[in-house]
Amino acid sequence: MADQIMLSLKVNGQSHSLQVHPFARLLDVLREDLRFTGTKEGCGEGECGVCSILLNGRLVNSCLVPAVQAQGGEIVTVEGLADGQRLSSLQDAFLTQNGAQCGFCTPGMLLAATDLLQRNPHPDEAAVREGLAGNLCRCTGYVKIVDAVQTAAREAR
Ligand code: FES
Ligand code: FES
Known part of the structure; x- marks a missing residue:
């Protein structure tokens, strides 16, 4: 679609490239597009922390991060903490x-x-x-x- 942009990022060690709306939130891309639904949405305003992820090694509230800011970035979600079936x-x-x-x-x-x-x-x-x-x-x-x-x-x- 003309109004979409190509986003490339690595989530839990796996590379993904997808088309997203230019104003998409990183939280929505993770949950809706890539189906990392372990990351939750609560307040949507940076107050509750349920959407926390690591982006390039830094803890961020993914509800506040425009997906384009994660371009080329490395993300860890809760799904990436375990080693296969072995919990951290x-x-x-x-x-x-x-x-x-x-x-x-x-x-x-x-x-x-x-x-x-x-x-x-x-x-x-x-x-x-x-x-x-x-x-x-x-x-x-x-x-x-x-x-x-x-x-x-x-x-x-
Ligand atoms: S949903 Fe509450 S801080 Fe992101
Ligand atoms: S909100 Fe229920 S365990 Fe924390």
């Missing part, structure tokens, strides 16, 4: 520490925590809470999520 140690810790209840916030929490642990492999509780401050959870009260992140950090020692 962080995902495993969310399971064992009951870090997920309804699970809606969990993909964003996992990406934010992955970003945090890459920057600070042994965060104290305050650092975990600060690292996850952009991600809202309506169910857990955050305690078990913080426990899960610290468990994963301990087990990585």
Whole structure:
């Protein structure tokens, strides 16, 4: 279509090229076009963090990122955290520490925590809470999520 542009990006290690609307949001391209539906939409305004992904190694809210800004970029979504059927140690810790209840916030929490642990492999509780401050959870009260992140950090020692 004349009003579309060609977008090329790598998602979880796989290259994709597709036509998108010039004003498409990265969140919609990931969910609707490429079917990475683990990335959720909540507020659509950068407030809740459920749409968090890593773009070129940086944690971003994909609802706020124009897809064209990801041109040629490398993206990690929640689907890219596991190694095949094998969960990452962080995902495993969310399971064992009951870090997920309804699970809606969990993909964003996992990406934010992955970003945090890459920057600070042994965060104290305050650092975990600060690292996850952009991600809202309506169910857990955050305690078990913080426990899960610290468990994963301990087990990585
Ligand atoms: S949907 Fe992106 S921050 Fe809420
Ligand atoms: S587990 Fe339900 S919103 Fe966090």
